[in-house]
Amino acid sequence: MKIKLSFTTFLVLIWVAFSSASLHADTNDEHSLAVQAYKQFANAFITGEFITARLLSTGDARKVVGRKEELVRNGEKLLAIEEPMFMIVSEIATPEGDEVWLHAVQIVQGSSQEEMFKPPVLHRQFVTLLKESGKWKVISFQDDKEKCCSE
Numbered sequence: 001m002k003i004k005l006s007f008t009t010f011l012v013l014i015w016v017a018f019s020s021a022s023l024h025a026d027t028n029d030e031h032s033l034a035v036q037a038y039k040q041f042a043n044a045f046i047t048g049e050f051i052t053a054r055l056l057s058t059g060d061a062r063k064v065v066g067r068k069e070e071l072v073r074n075g076e077k078l079l080a081i082e083e084p085m086f087m088i089v090s091e092i093a094t095p096e097g098d099e100v101w102l103h104a105v106q107i108v109q110g111s112s113q114e115e116m117f118k119p120p121v122l123h124r125q126f127v128t129l130l131k132e133s134g135k136w137k138v139i140s141f142q143d144d145k146e147k148c149c150s151e
Contacts, residue, residue: 034093034100034129037136039086042106042125045143048078058130061138082109098131122146 044052
C-alpha cells in the first residue's frame with residue numbers, strides 16, 4: 001500500500017518529528033538574533049499587529065505590511081491564533097553577517113472553537129533581513145499561504 005503525501009503534509013510531519021529543542025533553540029549568535037527578529041515580525045504580520053510589524057521592517061517589507069493592513073481594513077479576517085510554530089528550511093548569511101536570507105514555514109492554528117478543528121494554515125515565507133544600526137530589520141517578505149493537509 002502506497003501512501004501519498006502532499007509537500008505541506010510532509011513538512012508538517014518533519015516539523016512534528018523534530019520540533020523539540022533543536023528547532024526552537026535560541027542562542028546568542030547573530031543568525032539566531034536575525035531569526036528571532038523574523039519570528040517577531042511574522043507573528044505581528046499574521047496577527048494584525050501592524051505597528052509592531054512596521055517597527056521591525058523597512059523598505060519593501062514595510063510596503064507588504066501596508067498592503068496587508070489595507071486588506072484587513074477592507075474586510076479580510078485575521079485569525080485569533082495559538083502560538084505559531086516555525087520551521088526554518090534554509091538560512092543563508094553574507095560573510096560579513098549583516099544580511100540573512102531565510103526560507104521558513106510558519107504553521108498557524110486558529111484558536112477559536114470553529115478554527116481549532118480545522119487543519120493548520122502553512123505560510124511559506126521567504127525573508128531577507130538586514131542589520132541596521134545594530135538591529136535586525138526585515139527588508140523583504142513574501143508570504144505564500146496554503147492549507148495544510150488537504151488533498
